[in-house]
Structures are given as structure tokens and as C-alpha cells.
Amino acid sequence: MHYFEYRSGELHAEGVPVRRIAEEVGTPTYVYSLATLRRHYQIFDQAFARLPHLVCFSVKANSNLAVLRVFVRAGGGFDIVSGGELFRALKAGADPKKIVFSGVGKRTDEMEDALRAGILMFNVESQQELRVLNEVARSLGKKAPISLRVNPDVDPRTHPYISTGMKKSKFGIDIKRSVEEYKKALSLSYLEVIGVDCHIGSQLTSIPPFVDALERVKLLLGALRTEGCHIRYLDLGGGLGIRYKDEEPPHPDLYAEAIIRGLGGLNVILILEPGRVIVGNAGILVTKVLYLKETEDKKFVVVDGAMNDLIRPALYGSYQGILPVEERTGETMVADVVGPICESGDFFAKDREIPRPKPGDLLAVMSAGAYGFSMSSNYNSRAKAAEVLVDGESFYVVRERESLQDLIRGEAIPSILH
Numbered sequence: 001m002h003y004f005e006y007r008s009g010e011l012h013a014e015g016v017p018v019r020r021i022a023e024e025v026g027t028p029t030y031v032y033s034l035a036t037l038r039r040h041y042q043i044f045d046q047a048f049a050r051l052p053h054l055v056c057f058s059v060k061a062n063s064n065l066a067v068l069r070v071f072v073r074a075g076g077g078f079d080i081v082s083g084g085e086l087f088r089a090l091k092a093g094a095d096p097k098k099i100v101f102s103g104v105g106k107r108t109d110e111m112e113d114a115l116r117a118g119i120l121m122f123n124v125e126s127q128q129e130l131r132v133l134n135e136v137a138r139s140l141g142k143k144a145p146i147s148l149r150v151n152p153d154v155d156p157r158t159h160p161y162i163s164t165g166m167k168k169s170k171f172g173i174d175i176k177r178s179v180e181e182y183k184k185a186l187s188l189s190y191l192e193v194i195g196v197d198c199h200i201g202s203q204l205t206s207i208p209p210f211v212d213a214l215e216r217v218k219l220l221l222g223a224l225r226t227e228g229c230h231i232r233y234l235d236l237g238g239g240l241g242i243r244y245k246d247e248e249p250p251h252p253d254l255y256a257e258a259i260i261r262g263l264g265g266l267n268v269i270l271i272l273e274p275g276r277v278i279v280g281n282a283g284i285l286v287t288k289v290l291y292l293k294e295t296e297d298k299k300f301v302v303v304d305g306a307m308n309d310l311i312r313p314a315l316y317g318s319y320q321g322i323l324p325v326e327e328r329t330g331e332t333m334v335a336d337v338v339g340p341i342c343e344s345g346d347f348f349a350k351d352r353e354i355p356r357p358k359p360g361d362l363l364a365v366m367s368a369g370a371y372g373f374s375m376s377s378n379y380n381s382r383a384k385a386a387e388v389l390v391d392g393e394s395f396y397v398v399r400e401r402e403s404l405q406d407l408i409r410g411e412a413i414p415s416i417l418h
């Protein structure tokens, strides 16, 4: 459910015609709907209302300060994977006590910053990381609250690049060896063991993999109890999928129900790290048609947005809906919708049937709120797109379009080349 709809033939973001935003801000531009962000957060949070829980929005899905602020105001926490994301979350006004730090390669300076900020916990992914974190905490005279990220070896049945909980994945600690690792963690005096963490992948469209992972994690909790280690926090990661095309992901209520049932009265504080399910369908990418190019075998719609703005189709071969901003009936065409970048992987859609556009027409790439701007780059020296937040009849630029000067910021020609 989202608030991007046609009204009298014109695509609107809430009460604002998308065309107006494009006219004032230019293209390509990301447009987010505040009402949708709030609604998705609320639905997800409410689904777990029966249990003590904390929703930690996964910052990597969409790290714009204004978007993060929406979740701060809603009482949410954050799942971060870098010092940069810590910086952003704190800038957005996050309560450090609601921040969890995930990731397989944390640097010591990032650990220091997070310890100084006083975050809720580190999700530790290896034995070496345990030892390094213990040393960093010692040097600061602090105790680092930790959970171990365990790898339950469950197939999430999603794209291999976003499967993270299988045996051969770089993430987490083999659940079979995890009791041993917990014992090591307990022996390190600058660590405080408070949780168990597990995240099996992204864009999951069915419940069983979540439940399977939970079953395995529950066995671990039992084993840890026998060892006298009482776990207060159970972090089940993120991963709930959304509809891009015809997927039928479970509603958050069903997901929550399955998890609550699976927990069976276990006395823990649940942490959830949703990203995509909150922001994915709360954003679109607005782009302008530059040219129609037709060869004997193929038709191309060349637009001003590209894989540097939205890389999902290029990276995962994933589907993004594409709608004309002016609703059209009549002639359709089958075309590839492509950007200007010098890569054949630079496309938003392949062999897609769309209403035949004209140069200058605006298109909306749907479901672009998650892993859109946050994965964007300056490839081909393209300035990054603007980001806009819509609230009812108003809209706000929440990130300016980059300028040419931004493209070379920090670069220098050394004197030997003068």
C-alpha cells in the first residue's frame, strides 16, 4: 500500500502532481511519500505490539537524513553497518541506545565511535572481531555489549547476492560452532554478552525460512542457558520482501504472528531490522525520456536516469515497475528502457510493454525507495539525483541535486603535473 496514484490522469505523490516536482527540481529525482513511510513503519511496529520489541530500521536501505528522522520521530531505532551510517543516524537524532551495529568488517575506528556513542549492541560476526572489539573496549575503559551473528544455514529462496544465512556465506558464525564462540566471548572481560543475532537475507517472500531460522536460534538459546548464559535480546534481522511485480510477500501481521508463535513465550526483547519492507514502495525515481531509438530488431527508450542512480536492475536483474507520469491509453510498444551510461547493463527494464512515450515525457520507476539512492554512484561523472519528500500537498528537497563542483570535491592535481 502506498500513496502514488493517478488523479485525473496524472501521477501524484500524495497530493502533489509528480510533474510539478520534476518541473521545479529537475530529473532524475527520487520522490518519497511521508505518509507511506509512516504507515509502513507503524504497520510493522504494531504487528509486534504484543511483545517487548525494538524496530531498528536498516539504514543501508535508505539513508537520507529526513527519512531517518521520520523513524526517529516514530520511536524507532537503527541497524547500521558502518561508521558512516552511525554518523547519519546520530545526525538524524537517533537515540544511541536504539542502535545496533552489524557487518562483517568493522574497523577499529568505527568500533570506537560506536562505543563512545553508547550504542545498544554490536552484532559480532567472527572470533577475530570479538578479540579486536574486546581490545578496543579495553582501551576506552568501556564494556562492549554484544551479540553473535549466527548463521543458521537456511535457504531464504531469494537472489544469491542477497542470501546471507547459508553455510557458504561470508556472514555470521556457523550456528553449530556458536556455543563455543559464546564461551570465548564470555571469557573476554570487556565484552558484555547480551544477545543473539541472525539475518538470513533480503526480499524474502515466504515465511518458512524465517521460522526455520528461528527454530535453530531457539535451540541455541536453550544451549546457552544450560551454560549459564542468559540472553536478553534476540535480533532476527530484516529481510521481509515487497511486491515489485507479482510477488506475494506475507503481510507484516502474518510474519509477526509466525515469529511470535515460533518464540513460544521465550522471554527476550525482540529486535527487528526491516529495511526494504518499510521504504521500498514509499519511493519512486522520476526520469525523463530523452530519445526513442528504434532498430530493426529492437526499440529503446533512452531516459535521463541510469544505473548510477538505480542499480538494482543491472546488479540483480530485478524488475522495477515503470509508469508514465501522464496516464496514457492507446498505443503501447515493447522496448528496453535504458540510461545514457556506457554499459549494456545500464537498463531499468528489458522488453517491457509500455505506453509509447515521446521525448520529454516523464516516467516513474516504481518501488525505488529501498536500495535506490543509497546504492547510487557518480559513475560516468553523473551528479547524484535530488531527493524529495512529499507531505500531503507540500514537498521538500531533502537532498539537493549534486553540482559539477561536487563531482571533483577533494580531487587535486599534484604540483608535479603543474
Ligand SMILES: *Cc1c(COP(=O)(O)O)cnc(C)c1O
Pocket (backbone or CB within 6 Å): 058, 060, 061, 079, 102, 103, 199, 201, 202, 203, 237, 238, 239, 240, 273, 274, 275, 276, 277, 370
Ligand atoms: C540489509 C540488512 C537488513 C535489511 O534487509 P531488508 O531486506 O532491507 O529488510 C537487516 N539486517 C542486516 C544485518 C542487513 O545486512
